[in-house]
Amino acid sequence: MSAIETIEKGGITSATGFSAAGITAGLKPSGAKDLAVLCSDRLATAAGTFTKNVVCAPPVTVCKGKLEASEGIARAIVVNSGQANAATGVEGTQNALRTADEAARILGEEAKHVLVASTGVIGRQINMEKMVAGISEACKQMSPDGGDDAAKAIMTTDLIDKQIAYKVKLSSGTVIVGGMSKGSGMIHPNMATMLGFVTSDAAVESGTWSKIVKEASQKSFNQITVDGDTSTNDCLIALTNGASEVVADTQEDLNLLTETVTKCCQHLAKAIARDGEGATVLLEIKVSGAASDEDACLVARTVAGSSLVKSAVFGRDPNWGRIAAAAGRAGVDFDESELDIFLGPHQMMQSGQPVEYDTEAASKYMVDASKGEYMSGEDSVIITVSIGGGSGSGTAWGCDLSYDYVKINAEYTT
């Protein structure tokens, strides 16, 4: 039996000592929940990964500054949906700082220990009157059962909230790792548009926690793509507060913890890909035989991001030629005569040559996957690509490209 177990209905507040709330502050015209506050009962070790976009939103800049000032310590995070607070200039920065200040004041915490994140429409200022009132209300409502509300409050065009939690038995006790995320359009490697939050109650040294979070994010959030666009606001913030009183410091425990955080991030990242705007099925691209893991990951991402591959999957059309073409333009050198491609169990290309396969069965494989139960593992179209004899491997996730993607994105602000 695996040391890692899924916690039923688990999420961002499953780990000991974490409370959250998700409320309607009135920032979204729709009246849906739009403000989440997440808080630890004590200071937590914090690590973050942020968008690499040159045009980067004030909350991102503010978070980076706070994590530096606090040397990786935080207690709470305020997240709003509705406005991304991006391209909002000095006023946007002031609003991000004030958001943190307000929460800090209510929580009786130093401002540098309160982080902020925003998602939504770019270029609109947040209504700070509503924000301030909302923070006050959310802080009142915070509870260890508030994870579900929080996960709902950070959604934008997401159809489904994204949450998960695991418990893992370390040598000196059990710790919990949970999280929530939001995604939909504009999802791409290098922290493309998504927000991810992870909590844990393990006691981990700060530098070690940063390394764990970085590795987990590289194998998860950095390997998903919905449409190739990266956002101004992407971030993953992970807090571990030690409330379990279980110290993770042996190599074995740290490996197990890393595996758990990675599993948690992969679930949250895959859920984002599965819920890509207009998506009807999850795409999983497994690449092996590369010279390095980096090369394999790059090929996997390129195939997962190809509009032609994505359209073909939407059409349940086993068009392996597009998979080969996408692999070939990834910027990774390989010998075409060593290229093997499988769609699910159906081999379509061997040593660079097309092989006979049952077109109808291959198409049916994709139809069946699209009918698989949501996030069950049975709802993925799996494409396996081998590009040579190297030991490098990597996986990326994406989704198909449907009419609805275009519809949603043609009508977003208007």
Place this chain on the structure above:
Amino acid sequence: MSAIETIEKGGITSATGFSAAGITAGLKPSGAKDLAVLCSDRLATAAGTFTKNVVCAPPVTVCKGKLEASEGIARAIVVNSGQANAATGVEGTQNALRTADEAARILGEEAKHVLVASTGVIGRQINMEKMVAGISEACKQMSPDGGDDAAKAIMTTDLIDKQIAYKVKLSSGTVIVGGMSKGSGMIHPNMATMLGFVTSDAAVESGTWSKIVKEASQKSFNQITVDGDTSTNDCLIALTNGASEVVADTQEDLNLLTETVTKCCQHLAKAIARDGEGATVLLEIKVSGAASDEDACLVARTVAGSSLVKSAVFGRDPNWGRIAAAAGRAGVDFDESELDIFLGPHQMMQSGQPVEYDTEAASKYMVDASKGEYMSGEDSVIITVSIGGGSGSGTAWGCDLSYDYVKINAEYTT
């Protein structure tokens, strides 16, 4: 008055000494024209630019080899549509060679002087019986009036054939530059899926011609994007045969000739972008203020290729935030506070801040462009981006992302 004039109904056979034919060889199931032969009445100086995809089709490999063997001399080009002859292995290479051999035999020419290009479905072998019969028929039909038929025979999902020709007055006489292209889906920089052919009757030294063609292709075919996918078959081949007996060797003449070839390639490239699968309007992204032209070109291509920008334009939705986000993720460093964005005449962002603009008028600007006459210059949505005080500038072209793109690509092989 400009020294460069458009030739009405001009194309690939406008330049002196060029003949062509475009026939139905039966390679396309539809029965549409699918085989073109282009021939000069004498040996011509030849230059080519080819796909950078690792998975590269036999006709590309064969052409590269021939241009090397002939030291940049060619007389004819055989182009088929229907099958791309890509991922077809040794048999595919043999078929590409045999195609050239057959045409060479009929034309009484050395095989190394006959080039080949293919476009269509990947992974299917060409029916060589039909190909051989077709070459024979096409060679019979070749004429100086055959340019239009040839341009039609190279189309795949293109809705409109793409041709243009210009005459330009050099110091010692007038020369003609003409061409044809095909595109539709999978169009991206670095010789993404497209075929382009250019002919000229100027007398130009071989190395100089290569430089001219390279410069022209960088400012045209390498700056268009439809969906980010690059193909296994992309190529631009340009022949100049000296039949005008006008020698271009002074710097002034060479500059004029370069300008004309660039203008020709830009027309052919823009026509490809305008005719991108499902496109309803041409996108033109002009970037200035960059540290270098390369940086500006990269930002322009990234904005032109953003699915979110493309969807917004399809929705006639002036969503400048997506333009800013795409510019920011291009991999070019700039100061966000120096970012200016215009949509047509409407300024949307100044110094990194959103500015007030008339949303309805901006939306109407895009509606009007979509109604503009095809390739008139009035049918483009022009986005102007300035990223700083540098002197680097560049332009890229693309198209919007519509329901029809998805429809066409979801149902291509089945």
